[in-house]
Amino acid sequence: MIDVLYFAWVRERIGLAQESVETTAATPAELVTELAAREPRYAAAFADTSALRVALDQKLASFDAPLAGVREIAFFPPMTGG
């Protein structure tokens, strides 16, 4: 089980801010493939992962980083703070 968080337009497209997911995905990229296969709203949110960022346990990571031991993963668009 892993907590999956969505922010900004990713959250809007999926219609959820957070969910717990049962997965054997080894990387964020594999998790994206699983989620996109679920429903069109997920497929729409993950259509272009080059437009997305991912954080593992609240640290920016790459889509091919290992998911082993990670408790919280977040998907969001590039940040626009400041």
Added chain:
Amino acid sequence: MIDVLYFAWVRERIGLAQESVETTAATPAELVTELAAREPRYAAAFADTSALRVALDQKLASFDAPLAGVREIAFFPPMTGG
């Protein structure tokens, strides 16, 4: 007649903040030569003009700028504002 102003250690060495000088000097460099010939305190202040700056009518200028028409000339060390 030209008003001559001295600032910072130039003022201290000459012992004057301001004086009016009768001169036919064509440039600040010529005026420096005239003043340095007057007394040791002027010679001390003007010993190294590369350590000095000059302003003509309150604008930075070079030591070989024309003095014609200038009413106020000032000599001072490099500025240390800010």
Added chain:
Amino acid sequence: MRLSIQNTPFSPAAELEGFATGHRETGAEVSFTGRVRDDTGALQALEIEHYPGMTEAAISAIMAEAATRWQLLDCLVIHRFGRLAPGAPIMMVATAARHRAEAFAAAEYLMDYLKSRAPFWKREITAEGAQWVGAKASDEDALTRW
């Protein structure tokens, strides 16, 4: 060092009161304030979403890096989230150092990293609806200078 992520308004001027006092070596202080800009007069509000927990961790790490690189004597970051009116301060950074070059560089570094590495997302609200603000390539490019 102080960091505040808050949904309440703040006054940059008031926050600067007392900043960096008590350090006799402080010669230079720089502050930056970002405000809700309304270029066209059509903006009703700016909504800012963030990632609680990661926001604080990411900005703390950026501040620690800046403090080390430029030997800062003090450092302050305030960033709002929630709904902001046009003209309102969004965020501010302040830096204190011995000399101006360090204070300026640290403030610009903090801003560049906050723009692209702190998990905030902005949405502009107008009469036509809501529009997510896109990240600018120039903001990402700005990081390459550090």
Added chain:
Amino acid sequence: MRLSIQNTPFSPAAELEGFATGHRETGAEVSFTGRVRDDTGALQALEIEHYPGMTEAAISAIMAEAATRWQLLDCLVIHRFGRLAPGAPIMMVATAARHRAEAFAAAEYLMDYLKSRAPFWKREITAEGAQWVGAKASDEDALTRW
């Protein structure tokens, strides 16, 4: 735009109140404050001499140039002269622009030119006597980047 050359103390925080308000295009404000630094604990006071008339003219020209180069929406310079205590603010600049790059560049430009082109001279007073502060070659060099 506001310029004040004064021998009275000022509060940088208080001076920032109201700065750049009333411009809906303002997205970025930068302030710089220079303080009397006391590295050794031996400084009794800093005395600042200036050239009345030329000071105002020189700084006004620098501000006008900065406002043009970076399309500033507001600009403020305050500089003290006379006798200052350790820790006291010597001077401040503030700039307002649409984006942060312009506000930062204009503030740094103003500082670089104020350092080397505004007719101020500083003297440090300690128990051993008074010592004129020498100009730094690095301050003159800083102008070459503009």
